[in-house]
Amino acid sequence: MKSSMNSSADSAPKRVLRLAAIGAAGTLMSACAALPGMNMQAPSAPTTSTTSEAAQPSAQVPIAEIDIPLIKQMRDAERDTASSASLLVAPSTPYVLGTGDVLNITVWDHPELAAAQFSAPQSAPRAADPVAGFVVDEQGNLTFPYAGRVHVAGLRADEAQAALAKSLTKSFVEPQVTLRVASYRAAQIYVDGEIHSPGPQSINDIPMSLYEAISRAGGFSPAADQSRMVLVRGGTSHAINLAQMLDRGQNPSDIVLKSGDVLRIPARDESGVFVMGEVNKPTTAMPMKNGRLTLADALAQAGSVSTTSSDPGHVYVVRDTLADVPKVFHLDARSPVSMILANQFDLQPRDVVYVDTNNLVRFSRVLSLLMPAINAGLTAGILTK
Incomplete structure (x- = not known):
């Protein structure tokens, strides 16, 4: 009687250990059937499904x-996709005068007229102040002694010179006039991003091509992404891929910037x-x-x-x-x-x-996840014994 009780008592811990081992093995086998990881497989053909399942989108x-x-x-x-940079290609045009431009005007044999453009006091000039000369006002007019108001906005420098000389014929006989632009202030573009000197750039008598704008801004910085430049014109963004244009034999200098354009050069770490x-x-x-x-x-x-x-x-x-x-x-x-x-x-x-x-x-990682649970089960069985 006593021996049978001892044998039944001894068999209880063995059963616990056996159950723990069977449970750990079952957990291991089920885990092996679905190893963790981000393994991506091509979707197989769908099998028969109900109408409700077919209505659901596939994940x-x-x-x-x-x-x-x-x-x-x-x-x-x-190759077939037309680059938006082709929309920006345009022939260069001569510079025309606009509001804010400062003109230097000389009427030969009449030195008294030259004093008019230097009469304004220059006690504390600022960096943004125009140089001495005649400024084209907001209406696009030039006010000059003995000539009155002469509309020069939209004219080239030689055309404005001829218009001023014609107005001076009211007071002088065959006046000899020289007109040049002392400061270009009417048209500007803005260069931003990975460039050495970002900021506004004034458009002058040299056409503001893409290369000219980059050169005036100090050139690209080492982090510049030359393939994803963006030119904003009139509320529309145009992508410019400089490397692609060169590969296709296109000259980036054919892209001429206009007043109000914004050129941005992004950093490569943005891509x-x-x-x-x-x-x-x-x-x-x-x-x-x-x-x-x-x-x-x-x-x-x-x-x-x-x-x-x-x-x-x-x-x-x-x-x-x-x-x-x-x-x-x-x-x-x-x-x-x-x-x-x-x-x-x-x-x-x-x-x-x-x-x-x-x-x-993947299988090794499954074992590393399951071993703590297996060890805990075996330890619990041993402690029960």
């Missing part, structure tokens, strides 16, 4: 393979690409100085894929994450030849590059 996102036909298709689409997953150094990859950033460049900036934990067969690029249907591209990089495709696949700003985990590392 799956189509995945496109990165191959030569896809790269050719993307390059053809980029970064996020590289994450099983890479040696997750980072935000920056475009090159020409604005391009390929998939191979992004992986190189991230220290390449991890040789111990990555699955090179599952490299993904996620694009348009804020759109209703994002775009996902897949590259099988198990072969070194696939790097040719990666070097030709151009990334866009705010893309996400993700390198998936291999199954062995």
Whole structure:
């Protein structure tokens, strides 16, 4: 009787240990069936479903393979898309006078008229004050002794000179007049962003081309993104890709800026690409100085894929994450030849590059998550014994 009680008492802890082991094994097997990770698979064909299920939108996102036909298709689409910079190409025109311009006028053999333009006191001149001379008023008129008011706005300097000489014939015989612009103040543009000297730039008799505006502003800073410049004109933004224009044989000097234009040069870090997953150094990859950033460049900036934990067969690029249907591209990089495709696949700003985990590392991570629970169960069984 006593021995049977002892045997039943001894069997209780064994049953606890057995149940704990069976539970841990069952948990392990169920976890192995669904290994954690961000493994992305191409959506399979839908099976039979009810009417209510068919009415619901699918949560799956189509995945496109990165191959030569896809790269050719993307390059053809980029080539066929007309650049908005072509809308800005216009022939240069001579400078015309406008409100605020300061004119230096000389009437030969009449030195008394020259004193009129220096009569204004210059006791405490400021940087914004005009130089000495005759200022074109808000109505576009020039007031000159013996000539009265002469409308010069919208005229070239030589045309304004002829108009003033004609008005002076009322008081002088064949007056010899010289007119030049002492200060250009009627037309300005504004250059902002990654430029050495941002700020307003006055338009003068030299046409304000794109290169001229950048040169007057001190040139690009090292962080400038020359491929995503923006020109705002009349409330409309026009994208300018300087590197693309040069590749196509287009002269950026053909883009002539007009008064009121705003030219902005963004920084390259505004167009970064996020590289994450099983890479040696997750980072935000920056475009090159020409604005391009390929998939191979992004992986190189991230220290390449991890040789111990990555699955090179599952490299993904996620694009348009804020759109209703994002775009996902897949590259099988198990072969070194696939790097040719990666070097030709151009990334866009705010893309996400993700390198998936291999199954062995995923299984190892499952074990690391389950071992504390298994050890706790075994410890509880031992303590019960």
